[in-house]
Amino acid sequence: MADSVKYHLERMLPELEDLEERGIFSRAEVKSIIKRRTDFEYAIHRRISKKSDYLRYIEYEMNLEKLRKKRKMRLRLDKKPRGKNKSEPNITLSDHSILRRIHQLYHKLLKKFSGDVHLWIQYLEWARQSGSSKLLGKSFARVIQYHPTKPVFWIMAAAWEYEENSNISSARVLLQRGLRLNPESQKLWLEYFKLELLWLIKIRERRRLLFGEGGKPKKSTAVPEPKPNDADKVDVDLDDEDDDDNRDGDEAPTGVSVPSLSEESGLENPLENDPVISKSLTSEPESVLEKSLSPMQKALLELAIPRAIYRNAVKAIASNLPFRLEFLELYRQAGDDTQIGQDEIYQSLATDFGDDPVAISAICERYLTGLTTSDPGFPAALKMAIDEYKEYLTDTSSPVLCTRYLRFLSSCLARTDEENLRAYISKLLRKTFVLAHDLEVAEPTAYIMWSDFVEDKSEKEAALTFGIDRHPTSIELHLAYIKQTMHKGAEFTYSHFQAAVKAAAKQDKHTIWIPFIDWVVSESNLPAKDVERTFNQSATVSELGYSEYETPLLVQYIDWAHKVGGIAKCREVCERLRSLRTRQPEFYERWIQIETELCSQCSSQTSKNKQIKQIRKVYEILIEADTKRHDSWLSCIEFEMEVSGDMTQVTHLHWRALKEVDNQDAFSKGYEALKQRV
Structure with missing residues (x-):
């Protein structure tokens, strides 16, 4: 390994000498580069090299190349020296050596990890940005053979x-x-x-x-194709020994030439x-x-x-x-020159998806493609779209298509400023809402759109009432109705929330309970007994009990209890809830947080000691809920370290935890981190 590292480092000497001679890097900086590269070379040449070793090496070389470019620009080394042919680029060995090294590192890395698709994409994107055309063609052919x-x-x-x-x-x-x-x-x-x-x-x-x-x-x-002109991009190629694809020394083509693949044999080209x-494929592109x-x-x-x-x-x-x-x-x-192709797609949609509401909407709305409301042809195009929608609705009576039609009309109304056209669309919308309701093809969304369309409060409420009559289990309709009727007072809103809860399906209960709880907590005119009854009802088995939504609502419950009744009410609620069954850790952690905040406000040592005793009691409840959970033990130990300062308790808890927790490594790491921090 040492000989291989020494060989690669020796090959870097001409490049480093060039960088020093041009004043891009000082002698001390060159020594630092050699030291870093030596460490990287040993890392990638060990028996079992890691992907991360190569990536760190590549990142270092990329940053070094950025620094070289900046210094070259600052020193104005890109300008041609006096007397030199200005048509020749002022390029020396160091201008492309770092790029070549990055390519070499990527090639070695991709030989070891050829199945890593993300790594290939990363390399190809970098190579394209760096302007390495000679290598890109071969790299694309190589990755396609692999994948x-x-x-x-x-x-x-x-x-x-x-x-x-x-x-x-x-x-x-x-x-x-x-x-x-x-x-x-x-x-x-x-x-x-x-x-x-x-x-x-x-x-x-x-x-x-x-x-x-x-x-x-x-x-x-013919007009020539413009070519990019980037002075910072230097095309490079790998040396023969670094590139298995070009061992013969022939100049590599810049295009992508993928050989025949075994996977292609026997496959028919569609x-x-x-x-x-x-x-x-057979005609010359320039012939046109x-x-x-x-x-x-x-x-x-x-x-x-x-x-x-x-x-x-x-x-x-x-x-x-x-x-x-x-x-x-x-x-x-x-x-606009693609209309013939668009018409072909519309025809295929009508043939293959004649009953699909999404396809029908696309077909009907095609007349408005590319038009704005200010175009002279917009009204006529709108009329054709509406007529086609009506024709389809007469044949299918699809609720989904009806909703899409209503949404289309609402969209046209929103972006139209012309008064007569707005009046026409508004009249048509009102008529369509009523007709959809009468024909029983209006979805819940249609009733909400109806309510948003009309301006009178009584009409808004009536539209939502119609919708609830048709779709009594629709949570979105109930919530829209509640929002619309908030002005009728807390008692009316509370009763309708209760009605919505009863109407909701089991799997949808949370979508009504969450806004219900948020509302009762924020409503100042609602009696406390109604709020508490609501919390207790939400946690029953028939509602949100044992679901993922139960614990967040119970945390809200104890926060509300603490706010309205102080710590005594909070403890009473927590004790009652935990006596019913074991709760999730988040419930106890919130209880502990409230108790700890109270402890920090104690004015005397006596009251503080009493509060510490109470917190320890709750921590024991938390630990007993799941003795194998290491986070609970660590939280308790952290409390003893930071608040009580009782190291005897810390030692005792540590001894107990080691006998109980499942993941002792995670617990030990967390414990050591606590000792370092506190």
Whole structure:
């Protein structure tokens, strides 16, 4: 191991000498770098190296590279020296040596932990940010061979090919191969679809610049792709001995070249039989920039490829409505020129999801896509959407569709300022609310929307009353009604809370009890006996007893008892509740907290000693509730250390706890931490 470490450290000498000669680091700083790197090298070369050793080493090198860049900029070392050809970059060994070392460390780490997907993503993202194009192509090919069934790597590789290398052909091949192995990956289908849309938008824009509206070219050649110009990014490659993929010394291509995978054998490409997709792979991408286009090339510019991808995607992943709606959203983001593709999706929704309220809503609201309320065509489009909604509602009478229709109208009303249009929508909304109620297709949400829509208080209350009559177990309707009728007084509100509790299903009890308890605690006009009766009722078995919501409500109970009746009332409530059955630790801990706060307010030692005795009593109750719970013992010991100061009690408790607790290691660590802190 020592020889290997010495070898790697010796290879760093030219780089460190360069850094010192250029004044980026001082001699003392170089010595510090050597010391840190030596420690890291020994850590990663031991018999069983850890992932964390590599990551700490990588983090150190990344921070060192940031510091080097800052100092180089401050010293203006990026400027060309006088007499040097200005076209040549002012780059020396140290400008790329740290980046190369980070790559080497990542490669060694990924050889040991090749199955760590997150680690691969971390490396690929860093390599892309650092501009390491030569290594990225090989790294993408390598990770895909390790993880061919992980769509994320096919997508990252294709995105890099298209965005950085402007290679649409390679990006297409990568995504199609990814789909052959992962035909049910929604992400892959959507990314392939998005890629073709982006390419189409770019081609259309370039044709507009080349030929204009009159068809005369504005330039004799195609518009070149802009390339990033980042002076801080230095492309690096690994030495032969550090890169198993380039042992022969040949210059590595910058693209992603994935060899044939064993997983691909025998698999059918879901796209290979589609003539449009096949044509896109065989034709040159630049051919669509010619002035005269063949019928096939014209079809490519008219969404032929995205439409073919959608058709194949819905064959591979059928009966998935959200998946299809994502294609629709991508079309909308691409602009108005995608209407033919959107119409195809709407047609497929009507065919395959004709009874689904979500699909029907998308179909009906398509007329308003891309329109604002100020557009002249908005009223006509709104009328068409409303007519189609009505037609569907006549055929299906679906409560869910009715709610979506009401929500659509409410949304249109909220964003409309024109007076006549607002009056039209308001009239239609009022009529629809009444009709939905009469036909018994209004959901609880519809009644709440009805109440929010009308302005008169009596109409609001009437709408919610209608809803409760139709849906007596709806908690949201009861809560809305209670909120609306708060002005009628505490007695009325209390009685309706009680009615709501009785109407609620067992599994929904907590959704009414929690606001009920919050209200009775805050309501000053409610008699204390009613508040106490409410707390006791909430903790019964038929309500919230033995549920996860019981203890928080009981903690509120003792807080309320302490507030209205002092410590005597608090103790009376706590003793009574704990006598019924063993409570959760949080209950006793809150009781102890109240007693401890009282102890800190004692004015005499006599009263303090009496209070300490009371706190010890409650701690014993807490410990007896679960003697194996080490947190209870530690809390009691902490009290004896900090408040009573009785070390005899501390020793005794420690001795008892060691015989009882399950997790003695956790208890011992906690005990040592207490001794250090107190």
